Amino acid sequence: MKPRYGSQEDYAQAINELKKAFAGDEDAVSTNSDDLYSHGFSVNDYHPGASHTVIIYPTSTEDVVKVVKISTKYRMPIIAYSGGTSLEGQFRGYQSGGICLDMSRMNNIIEIHEADSDLVCQPGACWSDINDALREKKIPLFFPLDPAPTATIGGMLSTGCSGTNAVRYGTGKAEWFLNATVVLPSGEVIKTRRRARKSSAGFDTTKLFIGAEGTLGIVTEVTIRLTPLLPTAVAIVHFSDVRKATEAVREVTLSGVTIQCVELLDDLCMHALNQYGQSAEKWPEKDTLLFKFQGHNKASLAESGRVVEKIVARHGGFGFKFAKDDQEAEDLWETRKNALYAGLALISGSRAWSTDVCVPVSKLPELVYETKKDLASSGLVAPMAGHVGDGNFHAALLISNEKELEIARDIVSRMVHRAIALDGTWEHGVGIGKKDYLVEELGSGTVELMKLLKRTIDPLNLFNPGKVCIVLDLEPRRPR
Ligand SMILES: Cc1cc2nc3c(=O)[nH]c(=O)nc-3n(C[C@H](O)[C@H](O)[C@H](O)COP(=O)(O)OP(=O)(O)OC[C@H]3O[C@@H](n4cnc5c(N)ncnc54)[C@H](O)[C@@H]3O)c2cc1C
Known part of the structure; x- marks a missing residue:
């Protein structure tokens, strides 16, 4: 017989049992509707979800064991929630309800x-x-x-x-x-x-x-x-062409210079940051690379800077400069951190769909160039920023209505197919949002192996069902 989830009566009994199990700890169990909602949905993604039935706040491994036993007894899905920052619907509630385990305590x-x-x-x-x-x-x-x-x-x-x-x-x-x-x-x-x-x-x-x-x-x-923790130094350089910027990154990563981070901020993103006004300085509104170098002392940091300055110049980079002191370095890095919020401020009331493709670094110029063209023809405003040093970048697709949401869905799909065709992947996990691409990226044999492991370890399909790879024959019939 196929495993099934419990009925609403079963769930009510489970909640009673959970309350008894955590009697004396009044912060451990919540069925507050705001709490259920905030743990089951996210403003950071566009994937379908549902409210959880109950939230448990464990304080120990033993607490978690108690919850797992009750979840098994009453066939109630169990979904962990930590920082709640994942972007692909990973902690969203399951259609038939379930227990959310909030790990914050x-x-x-x-x-x-x-x-x-x-x-x-x-x-x-x-x-x-x-x-x-x-x-x-x-x-x-x-x-x-x-x-x-x-x-x-x-x-x-x-x-x-x-x-x-x-x-x-x-x-x-x-x-x-x-x-x-x-x-x-x-x-x-x-x-x-x-x-x-x-x-x-x-x-x-x-x-x-x-x-x-x-x-x-x-x-x-x-x-x-x-x-x-080693000393670092931060430098900035601009380009008139995003493709050239990513070609420079490819050469820098091959140079052996000790780089901790290389971030790309495209011309639109730089415009957004200038408008946002959090940075003390106004930057050229050009495709820009931010470098964080790592070294044991000032001399080794300066030497790394000299090597990179020569490389970026060969690719048309201009205005290369080091932050003059720790304060300016922090300011520059803060500028990068504000990229998403600055982008959002370009269209008041918009939300952002943060894309996350990643390819081998040698393929990055092609991916970024094709994506820029795609974004330009879509009509969406989409500033780009990303960890290009490891072949990864994000475009924040700004969305204000349903029509734009549909356009964004299509762009995301094209981006993921494009990345996979270039031997790439995505950055933010699978959750609900990337499930449909799993076989295309990994092949059916690998996905079947994942399903085999899932069936063996979780035969009742209670742990975060419907995420990563759907184990179809373990999915519920309609909840009773
Ligand atoms: C502004 C911003 C920037 C981001 N930048 C990056 C980035 O650069 N790189 C990147 O990879 N991601 C990035 N992310 C995505 C996100 O931060 C990561 O996915 C992060 O690892 C999620 O951690 P979390 O604690 O928020 O997990 P949650 O979102 O709470 O949970 C993530 C998943 O883990 C499961 N889980 C949580 N705790 C446990 C547990 N104790 N046991 C078992 N399962 C558990 C949950 O059920 C869920 O499936 C970014 C997100 C935002 C909003």
């Missing part, structure tokens, strides 16, 4: 091992808070994965995230998550490996959960790797 740093450059924390700890805590303790280490500022370790592991530092440090799929404690759908608690830097002990089960978006287990503790 599990946000402690448990141990810092400075000598080993690693740190053990709960999944609700935010990466930027971790870096602040290290700075306050004067520990010269940091965690380099930097997606949205309020993203947390559990969500970052579960989406295999990246960020501006990926050009230097790689993404969440490199070894930044050393091990994870995970509650499986069976209720069993596993730890994927020990804290040592390397392990050849069988399959890499930590990786199984990286990018699984809560479909295989709930992560309750993680050891993350840290890296030394």
